[in-house]
Each structure stands twice: as C-alpha cells, then as structure tokens.
Amino acid sequence: MTADIRQHSPILKLEDVAISYETRYGDVEAVRQVSFDVHRATTFGVVGESGCGKSTVAFGIVDFLGANGKIVDGSIKFQGRELVGRSQAELRKLRGDQIAMVYQDPMQALNPSVTIGDQLAEVLTTHRGLAKNEARQKSIDMLSRVYMPDAANVMKRYPHQISGGQQQRVVIAMALLNNPALLIMDEPTTALDVTVEAVVLDLIEDLKRDFDTAIVYITHDLGVVARVCNYVGVMYAGEMVETGSVEAIYDDPQHPYTQGLMRCVPKLGTTKESSRLYPIRGRVPAPKDRPKGACIFAPRCDYATDKCHTEHPLLREIQNGHRARCFYSEVIDPEAWEPPEGLVPEIAPAPETEEALIRVSDLRTYYEQESRSVLSLVGLGKKQYVKAVDEVSFSIPRGKTLGVVGESGCGKSTLAKTIVGLEAPTGGEAQFLGFDVTVPLSNRDLKLIQELQMVFQNPDSTMNPSYTVGHQITRPLERFRTVPKASAYDEVIRLLNAVRLDGSYYHRLPRQLSGGEKQRVGIARAFASRPELVLCDEPVSALDVSVQAAVLNLLMEIQREYGTTMMFIAHDLSVVRFFSDYVAVMYLGHVVEIGPAEDIYAPPYMPYTEALLSAVPIPDPTAEQKHIRLEGTVPSALNPPSGCVFHTRCPRRAEMLPDGGRICEVEKPPWQHNTEEHRIYCHIPLEELRKLDPVVTEV
Amino acid sequence: MFVRDYMTKHPVLVEPTMSTVEAQGIMAETNIRHLPVVETGKRLVGLVTRERLRIPAASLSSLNVWEITRFLSNLAVKDVMVKGRDVITIGPDATLEAAAETMARHKIGCLPVVEEGIITGILTEVDLLVQLAGLLGAGVSGVRVTIRVPDRLGEFAKITSAIASKGWGIYASGGLPTPKQPETWDIVIKVRLAPQEELIDVLQSIEGHQVIDVRET
Numbered sequence: 001m002t003a004d005i006r007q008h009s010p011i012l013k014l015e016d017v018a019i020s021y022e023t024r025y026g027d028v029e030a031v032r033q034v035s036f037d038v039h040r041a042t043t044f045g046v047v048g049e050s051g052c053g054k055s056t057v058a059f060g061i062v063d064f065l066g067a068n069g070k071i072v073d074g075s076i077k078f079q080g081r082e083l084v085g086r087s088q089a090e091l092r093k094l095r096g097d098q099i100a101m102v103y104q105d106p107m108q109a110l111n112p113s114v115t116i117g118d119q120l121a122e123v124l125t126t127h128r129g130l131a132k133n134e135a136r137q138k139s140i141d142m143l144s145r146v147y148m149p150d151a152a153n154v155m156k157r158y159p160h161q162i163s164g165g166q167q168q169r170v171v172i173a174m175a176l177l178n179n180p181a182l183l184i185m186d187e188p189t190t191a192l193d194v195t196v197e198a199v200v201l202d203l204i205e206d207l208k209r210d211f212d213t214a215i216v217y218i219t220h221d222l223g224v225v226a227r228v229c230n231y232v233g234v235m236y237a238g239e240m241v242e243t244g245s246v247e248a249i250y251d252d253p254q255h256p257y258t259q260g261l262m263r264c265v266p267k268l269g270t271t272k273e274s275s276r277l278y279p280i281r282g283r284v285p286a287p288k289d290r291p292k293g294a295c296i297f298a299p300r301c302d303y304a305t306d307k308c309h310t311e312h313p314l315l316r317e318i319q320n321g322h323r324a325r326c327f328y329s330e331v332i333d334p335e336a337w338e339p340p341e342g343l344v345p346e347i348a349p350a351p352e353t354e355e356a357l358i359r360v361s362d363l364r365t366y367y368e369q370e371s372r373s374v375l376s377l378v379g380l381g382k383k384q385y386v387k388a389v390d391e392v393s394f395s396i397p398r399g400k401t402l403g404v405v406g407e408s409g410c411g412k413s414t415l416a417k418t419i420v421g422l423e424a425p426t427g428g429e430a431q432f433l434g435f436d437v438t439v440p441l442s443n444r445d446l447k448l449i450q451e452l453q454m455v456f457q458n459p460d461s462t463m464n465p466s467y468t469v470g471h472q473i474t475r476p477l478e479r480f481r482t483v484p485k486a487s488a489y490d491e492v493i494r495l496l497n498a499v500r501l502d503g504s505y506y507h508r509l510p511r512q513l514s515g516g517e518k519q520r521v522g523i524a525r526a527f528a529s530r531p532e533l534v535l536c537d538e539p540v541s542a543l544d545v546s547v548q549a550a551v552l553n554l555l556m557e558i559q560r561e562y563g564t565t566m567m568f569i570a571h572d573l574s575v576v577r578f579f580s581d582y583v584a585v586m587y588l589g590h591v592v593e594i595g596p597a598e599d600i601y602a603p604p605y606m607p608y609t610e611a612l613l614s615a616v617p618i619p620d621p622t623a624e625q626k627h628i629r630l631e632g633t634v635p636s637a638l639n640p641p642s643g644c645v646f647h648t649r650c651p652r653r654a655e656m657l658p659d660g661g662r663i664c665e666v667e668k669p670p671w672q673h674n675t676e677e678h679r680i681y682c683h684i685p686l687e688e689l690r691k692l693d694p695v696v697t698e699v
Numbered sequence: 700m701f702v703r704d705y706m707t708k709h710p711v712l713v714e715p716t717m718s719t720v721e722a723q724g725i726m727a728e729t730n731i732r733h734l735p736v737v738e739t740g741k742r743l744v745g746l747v748t749r750e751r752l753r754i755p756a757a758s759l760s761s762l763n764v765w766e767i768t769r770f771l772s773n774l775a776v777k778d779v780m781v782k783g784r785d786v787i788t789i790g791p792d793a794t795l796e797a798a799a800e801t802m803a804r805h806k807i808g809c810l811p812v813v814e815e816g817i818i819t820g821i822l823t824e825v826d827l828l829v830q831l832a833g834l835l836g837a838g839v840s841g842v843r844v845t846i847r848v849p850d851r852l853g854e855f856a857k858i859t860s861a862i863a864s865k866g867w868g869i870y871a872s873g874g875l876p877t878p879k880q881p882e883t884w885d886i887v888i889k890v891r892l893a894p895q896e897e898l899i900d901v902l903q904s905i906e907g908h909q910v911i912d913v914r915e916t
C-alpha cells in the first residue's frame with residue numbers, strides 16, 4: 001500500500017497541560033507540561049508507575065477531575081476545538097457523541113440492576129433517538145462485533161451473570177455504539193486474567209483498525225503497551241519524560257527512568273540467569289515533595305549531576321520525533337549501565353538437596369454446595385461439590401521454590417490455604433517435616449504453625465491498621481518464643497533491616513507506609529518465626545514494577561539466607577520464571593503440568609501451558625509470539641468436564657489426536673514423564689508435543 | 700472500491716449554534732475546508748465551507764463599525780450553512796466513481812457520507828485525488844508505459860499476458876479513450892521488476908500496439 005500523503009490533523013492535541021488539585025495544603029500540581037498528539041487509528045500509550053499522573057491526564061481530557069481538580073494551564077484540543085474552559089453541558093454532549101471511556105473495573109461501569117440489553121440500547125435511544133427495536137438490533141450487532149458468544153442471549157442477562165472478560169467487552173461495545181472519534185482506556189485489562197486480557201487486547205487492535213478510532217491507552221504494564229500501542233509517552237511524577245514510537249522507546253530508551261523501568265520488568269523467554277531484575281532506588285515523590293526547578297528524576301537517577309539538581313530540563317527532540325526530558329540523553333549509554341553498589345543483592349544458587357521438605361499426594365479440597373432440589377430441605381438432596389483442588393500431588397525439595405500459575409478460579413489460593421490449614425482437605429495426604437498437615441489449624445501443633453507462614457497479596461488488608469509495625473512483627477516473636485522476650489526489640493529491628501527498612505519504621509502505622517513498604521513488613525512478619533516453608537500468595541501483583549523488582553529480590557535474598565522453602569503463587573508467568581526452581585501449572589483444581597522451571601517454558605508443553613505463555617504480554621515489540629487464544633472461560637468447578645478437565649477449551653486436541661480428540665472427553669489423561677521431574681497431564685503423545693515450536697522467539 | 704473504505708471517518712463536526720468565528724478557528728486549526736453541521740446523535744443538518752464563511756462585503760456596507768461587530772459576533776453557523784436537504788450527500792456503499800461523478804456534476808468539493816441520517820464520514824476531492832494517484836501507481840518506483848491500442852475486445856489481455864509470461868508484475872493500470880481519436884485507447888501501466896528496454900520490445904511486438912511514452916519513476 002502506498003503511504004497516505006494526506007496530512008490529517010490530530011484528533012487530540014495536548015499542549016503544556018497542567019492540572020492541580022485543591023487540598024488543605026493549597027493547590028497541588030499533579031500534572032505539568034504534558035504535551036502529546038493522538039492521531040486517527042493509532043493508539044497512544046501513557047505508561048508510568050502509580051502516582052505519576054496517568055489517570056489525571058485521562059480524566060483531565062474530559063474534565064472529570066472532580067470538585068477539587070482543575071486544569072490550570074495549557075490547552076487540550078479535540079478535533080481542533082478547545083476543551084479547556086468548556087461548560088460541563090457542552091462536555092457532556094461531546095462525551096456522549098464523540099469521546100468514549102473505558103475504565104479498569106467493568107462492574108463499576110455497568111448498572112447491576114439493569115439487563116445488558118437495556119443498558120446498551122439506552123445509549124442509542126438517548127443519544128441517537130433511535131426506536132427501541134432498532135436500538136436493540138444495533139446493540140446485538142455491536143456485541144457480536146466485540147466477539148461476544150451468543151450475543152442475543154447475553155442481552156437478557158444481568159452484569160453479574162457474565163464473566164469479567166465479557167463484562168469488559170460489554171463496556172467496550174457500549175463505548176463504541178456511538179462510533180466515537182476518541183476512546184480513552186484507563187487500565188482496561190488490569191483486572192482481567194492473562195488469557196482474557198490477550199483476547200481483549202486483540203479486540204482493541206481490531207477495533208482501532210476497523211473504526212479508525214484514536215485511542216489513549218493508560219497502563220502500568222510495559223508488556224501491554226508493546227502489544228497495542230503505536231506511540232508511547234512515559235510519565236514520571238506528573239511530567240512526560242519521554243515520548244516516541246513504541247519501537248524507538250523499547251529499542252533505544254533515552255531517559256534514565258525509562259531505561260530503569262525496562263530493567264525491572266521480568267522478561268519471558270530469557271534464561272533465568274539473564275532475567276535478573278534491577279529495581280529503581282527510592283520511590284516516586286508525592287506531588288508536594290517534587291523537586292522544584294530541577295529534574296524531577298534527579299534524586300533517583302544514577303547519572304545526575306549538579307546541573308540536574310538546579311535546572312529543569314525540557315522535553316526535547318533527540319531524533320525523528322523521539323523526545324526525552326533529559327540533559328544527557330546523547331551521552332548516556334544504557335548498555336554500559338552497571339548496577340550501583342548494594343542495589344541488587346548477590347544471590348547464590350540454591351543448595352542442591354534431594355530431601356523433600358513437603359510432600360503432597362492426591363490432595364483434594366471440595367466445598368460442599370447445597371442442591372437446589374426440594375429434597376435438600378429435608379436433608380435428602382444429593383450433595384454437590386465444588387472441586388477447588390483435586391488430585392494434586394507434588395513435592396518441594398528443601399530450600400527450593402515452587403511457582404504455581406493458572407487463571408483465576410483454578411484453585412491456586414485454595415491449595416495454599418489447605419496447606420496452611422485455613423481450609424480442611426477432603427482427602428489425600430500432605431506431609432511436612434514429619435507433620436501431617438491435613439489436620440485443621442486449631443488442632444495443629446504450635447511448632448507446625450511456626451514453621452509454616454504466609455505472605456499475602458494485599459498488605460493493606462492483612463495488617464491491623466491500628467497497630468504499629470513494631471507491634472505487628474513482635475507478635476509472632478512472642479507467640480512462638482523465637483527469641484527471649486528481652487531481645488524481642490532487637491530482633492524486630494534486625495528483621496526490619498533485613499527487609500531494607502530502618503529502625504524508625506518500628507513506631508509507624510501501616511497507613512504511613514507505601515504499598516511496597518507494607519509488603520516488606522508483611523515479609524518480615526512471615527519470617528519472624530523463622531519458618532521452614534513460606535507460602536506467598538501473589539505477593540507482588542498489587543505493586544508497581546520498580547517496587548515489585550525490589551520485593552522479589554528481597555524475598556530471594558532472605559530465602560537464601562535462611563534456607564527457606566517457598567511456594568509462590570502468581571498469575572504472571574514471567575515473574576514465576578524469574579523466581580522459581582519448579583513450576584506447577586493449575587487448571588480447574590488440577591495440576592496439569594509440573595517440572596523444573598526451565599522445562600515448563602520450552603516444548604513439550606501441555607496445551608494449556610502453551611496457551612498461557614502465548615497470552616503473556618511481552619515488553620518487546622519485536623519479539624515473535626505464537627497466537628493461541630482460549631475460547632470461553634474456565635468451566636464451573638461444580639460440574640467439571642468429563643475426561644480431561646481442559647478438553648472444552650483445548651486448542652490442540654482436534655488437530656493432534658486421531659478422531660478429533662474424542663478420547664479427551666471420555667478418559668482421564670495419563671501423566672506422561674518428559675524427564676523424571678517434568679510431567680504433563682495430556683493424551684497427546686510427548687513426541688507430538690515436542691514437535692511444537694517454542695511460544696516466544698526473540699528476534 | 701467503495702466510499703466507506705476511502706472516506707475519512709470521524710470528520711470534525713460543529714453544531715448549528717456555534718459562532719462562525721469559532722468555526723473559522725476550527726478550520727484554521729485542523730486545516731480543513733468543510734465542516735458538517737450536526738445535531739444530537741450526529742444527525743446531519745447542514746454544511747459549512749470556507750466560501751460560506753466569507754461574508755459578502757455588500758451585506759456589511761450599510762452598517763457602521765459598531766453594527767458590524769455586533770453582526771459578526773451574533774452570526775452563527777446555522778445562519779451561513781448550506782441547509783438540510785440542499786446538502787448533497789452519499790451513502791457508504793456507493794462506488795468511488797459514482798462519488799467523483801456526483802462531485803463533478805454539482806461542482807462541489809466534498810460529500811458527507813450519511814447512513815440513516817447519521818454522518819459516518821466525509822469524502823473530499825483530496826481523497827479522490829489521492830486514490831487517482833494511487834490507481835496510477837504514484838509513489839511506487841517502476842517503469843510507467845503509455846500504450847495506444849485499437850478499441851477492440853481483448854487488447855488489454857494481450858498486454859497482461861505478455862507481461863505475465865515474462866514474470867513481471869503490473870503494479871497499477873488505467874485506460875481512457877484517446878482524446879479526439881475514438882478508434883483507439885491509451886492505456887497506462889506501471890511495471891515492476893522489468894528492464895525498460897526489454898519491456899518496450901515485448902509491448903511493441905504485440906500487433907497494433909504502439910508505445911507512445913515511457914518513463915522511469
């Protein structure tokens with residue numbers, strides 16, 4: 001195709017925008033000097049850590065800033081028309097007709113008490129004045145357009161009756177009903193599973209192409225940006241520090257902050273040795289603490305000079321539309337970067353042992369569900385069970401880490417809860433240090449509780465908000481009498497230091513800590529009793545990438561120091577690879593593939609593992625990744641599919657097994673051993689699975 | 700080649716109540732010459748062009764300075780636009796040539812693309828020119844040849860099969876009756892991967908064909 005020689009003006013043009021919030025301390029400038037253009041049929045990605053002003057920019061475009069927010073400087077032009085200073089009435093009309101928004105949580109955008117059909121049709125009857133029937137038909141068309149299975153039926157349902165991925169598709173369909181010129185998406189896939197996310201991202205790509213829509217895409221995930229964006233703006237502490245095409249930014253980042261971000265994202269497909277993470281030291285300053293008249297990144301920058309601390313750099317062009325806000329972009333060579341002293345700990349390889357610390361065999365955890373039949377009222381109903389964990393067997397050698405991955409609802413957390421004693425298993429055996437861990441928590445030996453600790457996903461909800469940090473860490477010390485009472489204080493300080501927090505944190509309350517610091521306290525608390533086994537349930541998924549890198553490094557360092565064994569639950573396959581020695585892939589309560597981490601990420605794959613890997617967004621726009629998308633959602637565990645639990649969604653069985661894979665529907669698959677430790681739960685012969693190409697090939 | 704594939708989607712739109720001053724500002728900002736006027740739901744009600752915004756001097760001549768200012772500041776888009784049914788529009792499924800004909804016949808520079816009363820795009824003369832240039836292979840390098848052929852069935856097939864037999868490819872082509880010579884047609888083709896001399900030999904060797912122009916672009 002010939003290049004388009006027409007010069008279209010940008011759909012959206014931001015020039016030197018500054019947005020402030022009125023607070024008790026006066027006006028706080030949340031965003032300043034933000035400029036970018038968004039053209040038709042292109043996606044502009046805004047990336048950065050939390051608190052950098054990404055969402056403020058998105059809300060600013062449509063002046064959704066709330067009562068205390070205001071645009072104080074600059075201009076925002078939509079289709080040549082100034083938006084700053086418009087009345088709410090005028091903006092409302094634009095928002096309905098030409099600008100649409102999609103936010104992170106689809107459930108908040110949908111009315112739970114109105115059917116999906118009515119909500120969609122309302123858009124058309126209100127904004128277009130269409131008749132009800134016509135609006136209905138158009139809504140069904142649009143639902144099919146966003147690949148909603150059985151669109152006509154979905155119209156009759158309520159939002160809670162469809163899955164999260166489908167809800168987000170409804171929201172996207174609703175946004176597109178008016179054929180907007182500009183679509184603002186604020187973390188639209190962050191709350192979704194990786195397989196669902198992949199489908200939604202594909203959808204966004206298709207819609208951009210077919211509708212010529214300009215998209216502003218806000219996310220913290222560098223992998224997602226590489227997959228959907230054409231242009232990227234990197235934000236740091238309220239300023240745009242670098243903008244350019246996605247290829248230029250990933251290939252040759254010019255700003256030290258962007259370079260730092262790239263170094264702290266785990267990459268899939270690289271070896272474990274090279275996948276070391278380098279956190280950025282320090283943290284994003286709060287708006288009122290930002291350096292004035294200086295480079296805002298200077299306090300965390302490895303290259304900062306006196307000039308950076310006394311002069312504010314401008315966003316300037318480096319080459320071909322690639323701009324960076326740094327004095328030294330031409331001089332800095334990211335290849336030559338060496339981590340400063342003490343940024344990453346030296347991590348020795350885990351000691352080789354054969355001895356299994358924990359051995360689980362045929363573990364089952366079922367939840368009983370009352371049947372709805374009348375007979376159940378008199379106790380005669382047939383009991384139904386949700387098989388949250390079914391026939392799970394594994395063992396972890398001492399000092400090693402087992403990563404557990406899978407979509408949500410696969411029983412990862414239930415498995416952890418069963419081992420730690422929060423759920424009683426229905427059957428099976430679990431041996432840990434000679435203890436039987438199938439007994440409920442209240443009957444457990446204190447010694448066993450001490451040796452088995454947990455780090456939770458959300459540090460906010462696992463800490464008592466009214467106890468100081470010191471108090472929270474002292475409690476397990478007292479309870480388990482790890483140290484004599486007199487030296488408890490010293491021990492807490494030692495633990496705080498071990499998680500890189502100084503003694504002053506002893507008296508702080510959880511609300512005075514950042515998310516990363518809270519998670520460090522959570523880790524210190526888990527290690528206070530010097531446990532043999534620590535179960536980490538998504539310990540970093542609520543954290544920003546640079547903090548995530550620091551917490552992961554810390555966990556690994558402490559693990560080596562104490563020789564602790566870990567079970568690490570995560571949905572992010574790239575994090576698991578970096579962190580684990582062994583990986584177990586779970587689907588619908590079953591472990592479907594387990595083995596040493598290196599083997600999981602290379603063929604032969606269980607088809608489910610292959611699909612998971614091909615869905616992971618890779619932070620490299622040039623990497624080639626296989627395109628496998630799973631249909632539908634995880635089936636209900638109340639009524640799991642017969643035969644192989646994965647057969648309803650398996651993309652491989654029809655092509656790789658005789659008779660279209662009928663065997664998968666009727667017969668449970670065997671465990672096939674690839675190596676002694678690596679086994680796959682599948683009917684497809686290993687020789688066939690070995691022939692598959694690796695999912696990720698780097699160029 | 701249908702209008703829906705070549706139109707500009709999401710045209711810049713204005714409301715009837717907008718002042719002409721602001722409409723002029725938008726035209727300057729976005730460097731466009733036509734503004735469809737819409738009501739709620741992107742329902743097309745009119746069209747403003749640069750010409751329409753030019754106030755005829757005669758209408759101001761009787762006014763004094765103060766009156767002129769008031770006249771201009773009160774002037775809204777609805778006062779100057781081409782109204783409702785007078786706007787010539789086209790549907791998204793029309794062919795490009797039909798659109799070009801319509802524009803030529805009415806001597807207009809743009810066609811709002813309307814589907815059930817709702818504007819979905821706009822097709823301007825510039826869009827058509829871009830496609831004309833593309834049809835004849837502008838922007839691609841190759842050998843551009845003009846051949847004069849007799850007005851008979853099957854002559855074009857001779858050219859294509861001669862080129863195909865050599866393993867070359869035709870990137871673009873177009874043909875028109877030779878001006879003032881109804882018995883012949885002039886055919887323009889753009890050929891890639893072909894050495895110029897050899898190409899001419901092949902084309903000249905077809906009986907009745909005459910290569911009248913060759914240029915390397």
